[in-house]
Amino acid sequence: GESVGLHLPTLSVQEGDNSIINCAYSNSASDYFIWYKQESGKGPQFIIDIRSNMDKRQGQRVTVLLNKTVKHLSLQIAATQPGDSAVYFCAEISSDNNDMRFGAGTRLTVKP
Amino acid sequence: DTGVSQNPRHKITKRGQNVTFRCDPISEHNRLYWYRQTLGQGPEFLTYFQNEAQLEKSRLLSDRFSAERPKGSFSTLEIQRTEQGDSAMYLCAGTGGSRGYEQYFGPGTRLTVT
Numbered sequence: 001g002e003s004v005g006l007h008l009p010t011l012s013v014q015e016g017d018n019s020i021i022n023c024a025y026s027n028s029a030s031d032y033f034i035w036y037k038q039e040s041g042k043g044p045q046f047i048i049d050i051r052s053n054m055d056k057r058q059g060q061r062v063t064v065l066l067n068k069t070v071k072h073l074s075l076q077i078a079a080t081q082p083g084d085s086a087v088y089f090c091a092e093i094s095s096d097n098n099d100m101r102f103g104a105g106t107r108l109t110v111k112p
Numbered sequence: 113d114t115g116v117s118q119n120p121r122h123k124i125t126k127r128g129q130n131v132t133f134r135c136d137p138i139s140e141h142n143r144l145y146w147y148r149q150t151l152g153q154g155p156e157f158l159t160y161f162q163n164e165a166q167l168e169k170s171r172l173l174s175d176r177f178s179a180e181r182p183k184g185s186f187s188t189l190e191i192q193r194t195e196q197g198d199s200a201m202y203l204c205a206g207t208g209g210s211r212g213y214e215q216y217f218g219p220g221t222r223l224t225v226t
Binding site for chain 1: 114116145152153154155156157160168203205213214215216217218219220
């Protein structure tokens, strides 16, 4: 399953499928990007990050892709599990001012 | 558990009252951020400290809001004369030290203004 981020804030996938969550960022000067997972009633939790000099980074079951040309970021979750159900936010940081700006988020629901 | 704590976790107050929240980051966090989050939205930046110095404040931080980090460790966020529109989750995050830009969030303080 795939979302288009801000325009489709919910994504529903079957357990075991791969998920793709998209994000369009706004500041071309941003040089560091983070994906956060937020479960209900909790603060955002770091998932994976990527610097602007990279276009792909892999973690455990997660991959982040960065396309600076179109200012697009995506999070791929392999073999999605019920515990992955949460809201996912992308965040961009410019090292000029250390401000971190969040996107609106995508709610991922994993159906058993 | 990120090691960042916030107190209280929940606060219900009447409009017009003052409230104060506290954030305790871990010791190596030389930078501390405050955010506000409303339902269904991403966290919105409020203000940021480098050690004890408040380096930036968002336009969202009206003159009713004040934040301090007196010794470069814990921080407080005070809201004076609360309004119903102040109802939100207030998050703090620490960063710095060996982890660079990665921000460690506390569990947040949920404020309800009645």
